[in-house]
Amino acid sequence: MDLISEPAPNVRQLLAFYLEAGVDCALMEEPVDRLTEPDTPAPPIAVRETAPSRPVREMPAAMPAVPRSEIAPAPEAAIALAREAARTAPTLEALRALLETFEGCALRNTATRLVFADGNPQARVMFVGEAPGRDEDIEGLPFVGRSGKLLDRMIAAIGLDRSKAYIANVIPWRPPGNRTPTPQETQICLPFIQRQIELVNPDILVTLGNPSTQTLLSTRDGIMKTRGRWFDYDTGTRTIRAMATFHPAYLLRSPSYKRMSWQDLRAIAKALEQAN
Numbered sequence: 001m002d003l004i005s006e007p008a009p010n011v012r013q014l015l016a017f018y019l020e021a022g023v024d025c026a027l028m029e030e031p032v033d034r035l036t037e038p039d040t041p042a043p044p045i046a047v048r049e050t051a052p053s054r055p056v057r058e059m060p061a062a063m064p065a066v067p068r069s070e071i072a073p074a075p076e077a078a079i080a081l082a083r084e085a086a087r088t089a090p091t092l093e094a095l096r097a098l099l100e101t102f103e104g105c106a107l108r109n110t111a112t113r114l115v116f117a118d119g120n121p122q123a124r125v126m127f128v129g130e131a132p133g134r135d136e137d138i139e140g141l142p143f144v145g146r147s148g149k150l151l152d153r154m155i156a157a158i159g160l161d162r163s164k165a166y167i168a169n170v171i172p173w174r175p176p177g178n179r180t181p182t183p184q185e186t187q188i189c190l191p192f193i194q195r196q197i198e199l200v201n202p203d204i205l206v207t208l209g210n211p212s213t214q215t216l217l218s219t220r221d222g223i224m225k226t227r228g229r230w231f232d233y234d235t236g237t238r239t240i241r242a243m244a245t246f247h248p249a250y251l252l253r254s255p256s257y258k259r260m261s262w263q264d265l266r267a268i269a270k271a272l273e274q275a276n
């Protein structure tokens, strides 16, 4: 393809491209017209020379300072920080409050708000997805978009609703453009969801989709192999029965798997009856 002779995209095509790439929300209340801003020369970059005789050049005063709160610690330090913090949260409220101020995960800087949980903390069954999407980021609640509507129907199929189930995600902030969370982001958020599961202490834990299943149930098998299988989830104080099933977003794309998901839900309903 001759890229040089391609006509420049018009604004509509450019917007469609951005939308496709996941850029679907504004970062500020008011739009900024960069074209009307005067050109400012790029500031010189601080250069640290290896030879000790050469001094380090200073950043010019005009360089905008990055707020301390937007500098995330190194992943290992953040994971250690998360483990320590999550361990000390005595209640779900304390855990939520902790996450509201936790600065170890950079996703909080791009997300609109924390998406902690929905449903009943006393519920006997807890569903865990991967990470909030756009609708969840706006509302601050998990699974409220299209896949959330399907999850509600799945829960209703076994006679439950959000007043009888607890719903959360491994990652409590929306990754920008709904991109896949990085392994570091997942590891940083893991102690918090682990503590959340321990505090809710459900009879049955349901992991929705591959990322949540692999992260929480410590398996490398894919969802086609793990779904419908019972796992033991060890909270550290107790073992909880856990079942992996398809993520509702996957079922929306591949409705033929709804039949298998129905089998998984029946198994969950039966286990709930038995544990009664």
Ligand code: URA
Residues within 6 Å of the ligand: 129, 130, 131, 132, 133, 136, 141, 142, 143, 144, 145, 147, 148, 169, 249
């Ligand atoms: N997908 C998820 O994994 N979680 C949500 O909250 C919404 C969509």
